[in-house]
Amino acid sequence: MNTAPRGSRLHIAVFGQRNAGKSSLINALAGQQVSIVSPVAGTTTDPVEKAMELQPIGPVLLIDTAGLDDSGELGALRVEKTLRITERCDIAVIVAPADAWGAAEDALVARFQAAKVAVIAVLNQCDRVQPSGAEALRARKLPVVLTSAVSGAGLDLLRAALVSAVPDGWLDPPAIVSDLLPPGGLCVLVVPIDKEAPKGRLILPQVQTIRDLLDGDQTAVVVKERELASTLKRLGRPPDLVVTDSQAFLKVCADVPEGVPVTSFSILFARYKGDLDAFVAGAQAIDRLKPGDRVLIAESCTHHPIGEDIGRVKIPRWLVQYLGFEVRISTYSGHDFPADLAEFSLAIHCGSCTTNRREVLARILRCHAAGVPITNYGVAIAKVQGLLERVLRPFPGAHMTMQTTEAQRAAEGDADLQRSASPPSLSVPLRPSVVSNPIGVSP
Ligand SMILES: Nc1nc2c(ncn2[C@@H]2O[C@H](COP(=O)(O)OP(=O)(O)O)[C@@H](O)[C@H]2O)c(=O)[nH]1
Ligand code: SF4
Numbered sequence: 001m002n003t004a005p006r007g008s009r010l011h012i013a014v015f016g017q018r019n020a021g022k023s024s025l026i027n028a029l030a031g032q033q034v035s036i037v038s039p040v041a042g043t044t045t046d047p048v049e050k051a052m053e054l055q056p057i058g059p060v061l062l063i064d065t066a067g068l069d070d071s072g073e074l075g076a077l078r079v080e081k082t083l084r085i086t087e088r089c090d091i092a093v094i095v096a097p098a099d100a101w102g103a104a105e106d107a108l109v110a111r112f113q114a115a116k117v118a119v120i121a122v123l124n125q126c127d128r129v130q131p132s133g134a135e136a137l138r139a140r141k142l143p144v145v146l147t148s149a150v151s152g153a154g155l156d157l158l159r160a161a162l163v164s165a166v167p168d169g170w171l172d173p174p175a176i177v178s179d180l181l182p183p184g185g186l187c188v189l190v191v192p193i194d195k196e197a198p199k200g201r202l203i204l205p206q207v208q209t210i211r212d213l214l215d216g217d218q219t220a221v222v223v224k225e226r227e228l229a230s231t232l233k234r235l236g237r238p239p240d241l242v243v244t245d246s247q248a249f250l251k252v253c254a255d256v257p258e259g260v261p262v263t264s265f266s267i268l269f270a271r272y273k274g275d276l277d278a279f280v281a282g283a284q285a286i287d288r289l290k291p292g293d294r295v296l297i298a299e300s301c302t303h304h305p306i307g308e309d310i311g312r313v314k315i316p317r318w319l320v321q322y323l324g325f326e327v328r329i330s331t332y333s334g335h336d337f338p339a340d341l342a343e344f345s346l347a348i349h350c351g352s353c354t355t356n357r358r359e360v361l362a363r364i365l366r367c368h369a370a371g372v373p374i375t376n377y378g379v380a381i382a383k384v385q386g387l388l389e390r391v392l393r394p395f396p397g398a399h400m401t402m403q404t405t406e407a408q409r410a411a412e413g414d415a416d417l418q419r420s421a422s423p424p425s426l427s428v429p430l431r432p433s434v435v436s437n438p439i440g441v442s443p
């Protein structure tokens with residue numbers, strides 16, 4: 001991806017006074033020495049640009065700038081050069097030492113807001129100084145992140161804030177399904193029509209999947225689960241892929257020959273709306289839950305729960321059946337995601353059919369920042385039904401994540417046995433990624 005042209009990269013520029021820690025933050029974000037860090041004020045003179053892949057956003061251009069308090073004739077020229085970047089940056093990160101946000105930073109915010117550039121306020125050096133002024137900035141609707149470029153604290157939250165600030169259209173999702181089939185491929189879609197299905201129509205993820213297949217010049221055959229076996233016989237050749245509603249996994253996996261790839265709408269949308277890898281790693285953390293642990297069930301909308309609601313009834317029930325003990329479930333709906341995530345041992349997110357990829361990615365990063373594994377409904381259902389391996393086969397990367405986490409778990413299990421100790425606490429390798437679709441819930 002480093003071959004992406006500069007113009008098609010998201011431009012993220014870091015501004016602030018000299019010695020605020022701009023270069024240190026850029027280096028910490030990039031994970032490498034992009035810019036020279038020094039206590040000598042004015043070390044960064046001309047803007048330094050680094051084209052890189054910043055997960056989960058993709059190709060970005062990080063721009064480090066000279067301090068805006070540079071003095072003298074040369075300093076004035078540098079300031080002018082720095083300010084010219086205003087015209088071409090997509091996100092402005094304004095950095096100040098955590099106790100020193102002042103009028104100069106406010107003036108910068110005003111400048112970027114007038115230019116309709118997204119702004120993030122960073123109070124840096126939190127390891128050294130007590131932060132002040134964060135609430136006042138938040139009250140002005142500015143995203144504020146507390147960081148230490150030295151210890152790395154707050155960097156995940158800064159990444160989450162960057163994802164939230166990404167302008168529409170930048171986080172282009174991958175294809176829904178068409179890239180998993182050869183040209184002219186044949187896909188069978190299994191759509192249960194039960195009492196939870198909306199009257200007279202299909203739900204959005206099903207419609208979007210059909211449309212994606214048509215856009216890919218592929219063939220979609222849509223059946224209910226009861227007609228699946230007879231339809232497979234009549235097709236004349238095995239389909240390239242079978243996609244089912246997660247709630248029909250068990251029957252569909254039994255009816256489809258072992259050699260035919262199977263997955264679910266939820267898993268397709270886990271990839272499309274976010275990061276399938278992260279959700280797989282998160283689902284594996286179900287095996288680490290202990291009695292009484294707190295599990296967050298997060299829904300993106302405040303739909304009216306009907307019947308055996310998936311988030312409130314079915315998933316909690318399946319989870320307890322799988323674990324063999326009770327956990328404490330808290331459900332959050334809509335845009336309020338809990339501020340304090342640290343009390344949870346796992347988050348299970350809904351399919352997010354009504355929200356965008358950006359929000360889901362930001363939530364994943366916030367969970368990761370708090371050390372909380374996150375998965376989603378579809379991946380969690382496959383996990384507790386023992387079908388994760390089969391439904392991940394079409395996704396080699398996510399399949400490998402599953403195998404790696406299982407091997408780690410097995411190694412930990414061996415160590416536990418040897419020590420005869422209690423199970424280890426959560427330590428799932430978390431990589432940024434994300435979501436799925438509504439299962440039995442109409443969007
Ligand atoms: N303690 C502490 N020092 C920092 C932090 N960020 C930067 N520094 C130090 O502050 C000085 C200036 O940092 P630099 O990144 O060059 O600042 P810039 O002028 O804004 O680019 C260097 O000595 C850094 O090591 C931080 O978060 N904590
Ligand atoms: S999957 Fe869709 S309908 Fe269900 S809670 Fe999430 S956003 Fe709402």
Ligand SMILES: [Mg+2]
Nearest residue numbers: 022023043044
């Ligand atoms: Mg610098």
